[in-house]
Amino acid sequence: MELTHIRNFSIIAHIDHGKSTLADQIMAVTQTVSARQLSDQLLDDLTVEKNHGVTVKARTARNLYQADDGHVYELNLIDTPGHVDFNYEVEKSLAASDGAILLVDATQGVQAQTVANLRLAEQAGLVILPVINKIDSVNAQIAATEKQIRQLNPELAQAPILQISAKTGQGVPEVLEAIVHYLPAPQGQVQAPLKALIFDSVYDPFKGVIVNLRLFDGQLQQNDQLQLMASQKTFHVHELGILTPDRTPTTTLKAGDVGYLITGIKDPQQVRVGDTITSVNHPTAQPFPGYQPPKPTVFTGLYPVKDYKTLKEALQKLTLNDPSFQISPETSDALGPGFRGGFLGIFHLQIIKERLLNEFGVEVLTTVPNVTYHVHLAEAADPKQFLTVNNPVRFPDFSQINYVTEPILRATIVTPENTVNNVMKWTEHYKGVLMDIQNQGQLIKLIYKIPLSELDYNFFSRLKSTSHGYASLSTKFLDYEPADVVRLDVRVNYSRVDALTFIIHRPDAPQLTQKLVTKLKYTIPRRLYPMPVQAVVEGKVLARVDVPPLRKNAAANNEKRSISKKQALLRRQNLNKRQAAHNDIELPQEVFNAILDLE
Ligand code: GDP
Ligand code: MG
Secondary structure (H helix, E strand, C coil): CCHHHEEEEEEEECCCCCHHHHHHHHHHHCCCCCHHHHCCCCCCCCHHHHHHCCCCCCCEEEEEEECCCCCEEEEEEECCCCCHHHHHHHHHHHHCCCEEEEEEECCCCCCHHHHHHHHHHHHCCCEEEEEEECCCCCCCCHHHHHHHHHCCCHHHHHCCCEECCCCCCCCHHHHHHHHHHHCCCCCCCCCCCCEEEEEEEEEECCCEEEEEEEEEECEEECCCEEEECCCCCEEECCEEEEECCCEEECCEEECCCEEEEECCCCCHHHCCCCCEEEECCCCCCCCCCCCCCCCCCEEEEEEECCCHHHHHHHHHHHHHHCCCCEEEEEEECCCEEEEEEEECCHHHHHHHHHHHHHHHCCCEEECCCECCEEEEECCCCCCCCCEEECCHHHCCCHHHEEEEEEEEEEEEEEEEHHHHHHHHHHHHHCCCEEEEEEEECCEEEEEEEEEHHHCCHHHHHHHHHHCCCCCEEEEEEEEEEEECEEEEEEEECCEECHHHCEEEEHHHHHHHHHHHHHHHHHHCCCCCCCEEEEEEECCEEEEEEEECCCCCCCCCCCCCCCHHHHHHHHHHHHHHHHHHCCCCCCCCHHHHHHHHCCC
């Protein structure tokens, strides 16, 4: 296909604004896939995505479209994930595109992720085609939505804005025409040395690493000798082809094309998304500026519910498939051998947990998540030096600490006017500091500074419930700032349980420790003897309860037993108490879930 007849584009949108529905419509109109195949929402084919309704892994499909001018165009749709935790994946997809459809739901208007994704597309230098969706809905506010879009940037103030219903298909043919006429064709030289960008990769145990790539210059054939420029790894092409959206082998790929490549490389670490593929004999002079996977921000212990080996294998496979998920081995006295997992955010953690169960049948126990703290020690030779702590167990004793800093985010919340008071009340409850407030029609935009550690499930569900589901949130890392945080240890039977160590904000300590021990009282599995549970901060016991014993005291007076029986029971109970000193308490997932519920 000639370059002038190719368009490589993405759809960017806030979650639920209809991206998957529009992608399906485009494939239906161009007959890329049959109606029956479509019923399964092809582009979101991971089970997790169906449960959450969000796209986790990007999917890509080539559509052939005969335009009104009589020519057949190749429209390569590069699907992007739709969640706040997955900006990295969006960036990769955008880097492989020349244009983007900015899809906005007419019943909701411009939302936080609309803006966040638009900014990424602007940075990637894409031409933006704005499209208003859901015009069939009785709640559609088309004029107001159009006004919001026009205010987003100077180009959009001028751009044609299409109005469609991705659900009924109304206006979708016009979208295809606009893609052809409004979005740019790729540029590139087929004769130049090969220069291709890896924007996605999967690992296949038999075929090795399979990459999705966009060719900017040159061409590719079976058996070509190629090189990955960052890792310096060389390989030859086992198979190449296009995505329809299934992998369909072809004989060549040329500048401007989007397709896949089977590398045969068995070590996934060698193949990085964002790396440049070139030819061994005629390498390109200029690789793409490499972009690194973002660093994990949220950490948690991952421990086997059944066996360690199966968990380890499943986790390793997931880290290959998702470069932003990281693991390192750790061992807990209470839970045995396991891993510390690093995640992009709290939903990323949730999704990894579900993928473990759905794709590998592996149940995992997760401890309470925490962020990375920078601990400046009192004795430090260089005051700028600090200890990086992402496991609470490694948090030094308070006597050694000078001060601690924690990650602070800039959070943008967009919410309807009538919910602003409640949203503000709760965001401030979660230590948000209001920086700016802007009026956008019926929507109010609130800008906060907020500690990353506060953005847990409770915050998200509060935000949703107080705004009746309308508030939307996007976040950006700001800086590390001094934080008044302390280590909270839990002692059961007077000995510390390492898996129950947390870092908390000092002002929360009195209330939180009280609630914590109460929760533990009802979730720690009972034993034959009472177990004292203490919450300790900086050497002081701030709260205490006793987990009641499973049965009554054998020696209690009202038990109708012979003296010798009672004595025998007492001996056994004493034995149990001695065992308790070993502290072999059980910590089922319910214990950690109960702690997550604390506010
Ligand atoms: P995504 O999260 O952006 O991929 O959104 P989806 O495509 O999954 O759509 C979210 C919800 O909006 C689904 O329930 C769709 O059926 C619905 N939806 C999508 N497009 C339209 C539309 O044009 N009109 C109406 N009424 N509903 C739509
Ligand atoms: Mg979707």
